[in-house]
Amino acid sequence: MPGIYDFAAQSLAGEDVPLRRFEGQVLLIVNTASACGFTPQYKGLQALQEALGPRGFSVLGFPCNQFGAQEPGDASQIGQFCESKYAVTFPMFAKIDVNGSGAHPLYQYLRAEKSGLLGSSIKWNFTKFLVDRTGKVVGRYAPTATPEAIRKDIEALL
Structure with a gap:
């Protein structure tokens, strides 16, 4: 059975990134979108990255356009948005389907490992x-x- 470190994903820059690169860290993996009501959570995710990153933590962002077409941009546009609007420094990956x-x-x-309240599908x-x-x-x-509400759970793993 594969584990989290057996996967790879493409960065916004088009580089293949093996998740083994993050071995030994606590990770918060998030499907993101630039035009969503929850988009301001980028600010909280970046705050977690800045505060907890030095202790062995990383947010991994995976843009997705499957929910209300709220991530219409290409990799360059997504990167520009995240950098200019939220000063995101955590790894962002190429747009995927979840x-x-x-x-x-x-x-x-991830869905097989932790199902949600209404089944394994990602809801939003x-x-x-x-x-x-x-x-x-x-x-x-x-x-x-x-992100602020999850901080205590992250810190417990650090």
Whole structure:
């Protein structure tokens, strides 16, 4: 059975990034969108990155356009938006699908590991998965869960 570190994803710059690069860190994996009511959560995600990054934590952002077409831009536009509007420094990846037959294998794995209240499908942008230092998916949070509300769970793993 594959683990979180067996996957790779493409960065916004087009580089293949093996998730093994993040081995030993606590991760918060989030499907993001630039034109969503939850988009201001980028600010809280960046605050978590700045505060907890030095302790072995990273947010990983995965843009997705499957929910209300709220991530219409290409990689360059997404990167520019995240940098100019929210000064995002955490890794952002190329746009992916998180549901359906074309879902990225990482998200197929995450959904299988931690189902939501209404099943395994991702319901909307800014669904969050918390991964411990060993690569185990230990939590799933709804889009309404703010980064600030998740901080204590992250710190408990650090």
